[in-house]
Amino acid sequence: MTDLLLNIDAGSINWARAQFALTAIYHWLFVPLTLGLAVIMGVCETIWYRKRDIFWRDTAKFWQRLFGINFAMGVATGIILEFEFGTNWSNYSWFVGDIFGAPLAIEGIVAFFMESTFVAVMYFGWKKVSPGFHLASTWLTGLGATISAWWILVANAWMQHPVGCAFNPDTMRNEMVDFWAVALSPFAVGKFCHTVISAWIIGAVFVMAVSCWYLMKRREVRLATESIKIAAVVGLIATVGAALTGHISGQQVAKYQPMKLAAMEALYNGGTEQGLTAVAWVNPLKQPDYENEESAPLKVDMPYALSIMATDDPHGYVPGINDILNGYVKPDGTREPSVDEKIARGKKAITALAAYRKAKKEGASETTLKEQADIISENMPYFGYGYVKDKKDVVPYVPVNFWAFRLMVGLGCLFIVYFALMCILSFRIPYVSVIVRRLLAAFGLLPETVADTHDITTLPAWHYWVAIALLPLAYIASESGWLVAEFGRQPWTIQDMLPTWVSVSDISGSYVAMTFFIFLVLFTLMLAVEISILLKQIKRGPEYSS
Numbered sequence: 001m002t003d004l005l006l007n008i009d010a011g012s013i014n015w016a017r018a019q020f021a022l023t024a025i026y027h028w029l030f031v032p033l034t035l036g037l038a039v040i041m042g043v044c045e046t047i048w049y050r051k052r053d054i055f056w057r058d059t060a061k062f063w064q065r066l067f068g069i070n071f072a073m074g075v076a077t078g079i080i081l082e083f084e085f086g087t088n089w090s091n092y093s094w095f096v097g098d099i100f101g102a103p104l105a106i107e108g109i110v111a112f113f114m115e116s117t118f119v120a121v122m123y124f125g126w127k128k129v130s131p132g133f134h135l136a137s138t139w140l141t142g143l144g145a146t147i148s149a150w151w152i153l154v155a156n157a158w159m160q161h162p163v164g165c166a167f168n169p170d171t172m173r174n175e176m177v178d179f180w181a182v183a184l185s186p187f188a189v190g191k192f193c194h195t196v197i198s199a200w201i202i203g204a205v206f207v208m209a210v211s212c213w214y215l216m217k218r219r220e221v222r223l224a225t226e227s228i229k230i231a232a233v234v235g236l237i238a239t240v241g242a243a244l245t246g247h248i249s250g251q252q253v254a255k256y257q258p259m260k261l262a263a264m265e266a267l268y269n270g271g272t273e274q275g276l277t278a279v280a281w282v283n284p285l286k287q288p289d290y291e292n293e294e295s296a297p298l299k300v301d302m303p304y305a306l307s308i309m310a311t312d313d314p315h316g317y318v319p320g321i322n323d324i325l326n327g328y329v330k331p332d333g334t335r336e337p338s339v340d341e342k343i344a345r346g347k348k349a350i351t352a353l354a355a356y357r358k359a360k361k362e363g364a365s366e367t368t369l370k371e372q373a374d375i376i377s378e379n380m381p382y383f384g385y386g387y388v389k390d391k392k393d394v395v396p397y398v399p400v401n402f403w404a405f406r407l408m409v410g411l412g413c414l415f416i417v418y419f420a421l422m423c424i425l426s427f428r429i430p431y432v433s434v435i436v437r438r439l440l441a442a443f444g445l446l447p448e449t450v451a452d453t454h455d456i457t458t459l460p461a462w463h464y465w466v467a468i469a470l471l472p473l474a475y476i477a478s479e480s481g482w483l484v485a486e487f488g489r490q491p492w493t494i495q496d497m498l499p500t501w502v503s504v505s506d507i508s509g510s511y512v513a514m515t516f517f518i519f520l521v522l523f524t525l526m527l528a529v530e531i532s533i534l535l536k537q538i539k540r541g542p543e544y545s546s
Contacts, residue, residue: 204231
């Protein structure tokens with residue numbers, strides 16, 4: 001692997017990263033809407049199944065139509081994303097393909113076929129199967145998409161926190177030794193719950209935006225009002241759930257990826273009783289001078305909050321960037337080595353691996369082989385550091401992590417307030433609805449004439465514009481979460497095991513750059529086509545049964 005590294009075009013590393021980021025960002029524009037609309041259309045059809053009111057069947061069909069358009073685009077971008085592992089990241093695929101490939105194979109064989117089977121029944125089986133079977137098909141289509149997300153997130157979580165594997169010096173590959181440790185890793189469970197629940201938020205915001213557009217146009221009034229009620233409830237549950245699962249994810253990051261947490265907080269020097277930064281000036285265009293600055297300028301924090309988030313203890317210890325670089329003593333008394341020490345041990349593992357391979361080729365004794373194998377095993381947790389030349393290389397780009405995290409959390413809080421307000425305005429909640437409406441009227445946010453009503457159609461037009469404006473903000477929040485997850489892991493493709501510059505394929509950067517711009521044009525056209533088709537279908541509206 002060391003010899004292969006010397007031949008890799010330096011430009012191909014950045015272009016491979018850029019191309020994968022481009023594909024992933026575009027793919028994630030489609031996936032969360034698929035997962036979110038699956039819940040909405042499932043609820044609508046469930047109500048139809050129980051009430052047998054034809055209106056609900058027409059409503060379910062309408063949201064299913066929009067779901068199908070988005071679903072097709074998500075599949076197309078997802079397939080390209082998986083192929084890039086072989087084309088641009090062949091060293092990575094070769095080194096850990098035995099582990100990483102398993103969840104992706106299961107996703108393709110089980111989840112994708114499940115989706116494609118039941119989505120056909122959902123669209124074409126209204127008059128061919130029983131209502132109960134059709135309802136099951138609708139929910140199973142959404143479940144298939146969710147299971148698909150599960151296996152992909154298992155693979156991603158393993159990159160963040162590799163478990164259930166062992167390095168085989170004979171094959172020079174990491175091999176899976178415990179499938180269930182990989183599949184049910186706490187990191188994977190936490191990432192899955194947070195990601196899928198946050199996708200429901202986008203589905204709810206999308207339904208809210210479409211419904212409010214109808215109310216502005218004074219058309220499809222019943223569909224809009226009923227859909228708003230469903231979206232408000234789903235959205236409120238999802239936003240609260242995202243906050244709770246986000247807390248769990250934050251604790252896992254603190255435990256397994258402390259450098260990511262330090263970058264998210266621009267925490268240069270850690271300690272006990274750490275506050276969570278509310279605002280600070282972190283230059284978005286420049287890596288901060290964390291070695292010489294005590295903390296970010298103009299910092300205002302919430303006392304003890306970071307310690308509570310990371311450790312559930314207001315007096316808990318949270319390491320900063322400099323602590324991680326220079327080594328620190330954990331609360332349990334064990335010492336975390338400095339990055340320089342990890343680099344030395346990583347190089348020791350690489351040297352021992354080369355010696356093991358040479359000794360085996362020359363037919364050395366089992367004793368000699370075991371000595372080298374023991375050195376490899378002892379230092380393997382730091383194998384990836386052996387390819388790091390400067391300890392500063394393991395510090396992620398702080399500005400992206402800091403600001404993306406605040407965008408995600410800030411917008412998440414906004415959505416909690418918005419969906420709670422929409423639930424109050426949409427449902428007749430004793431005392432609460434009247435009080436909130438009268439408060440809005442007192443501040444000029446609601447006409448006095450409708451302050452005591454519970455009709456969502458009486459809201460001023462700007463309320464509907466707010467719902468539409470929140471749709472791009474929901475996507476910004478979602479993409480910001482992924483920026484934190486992936487930028488915060490840098491420079492690692494696999495945390496502590498394999499840096500990005502060792503993972504790429506030995507191909508010319510110009511070839512990767514060319515395909516980058518091809519994909520940029522292709523995906524932009526696909527997104528434009530999807531938006532155009534969605535807008536046409538929304539303007540067309542539902543097809544009501546006679």
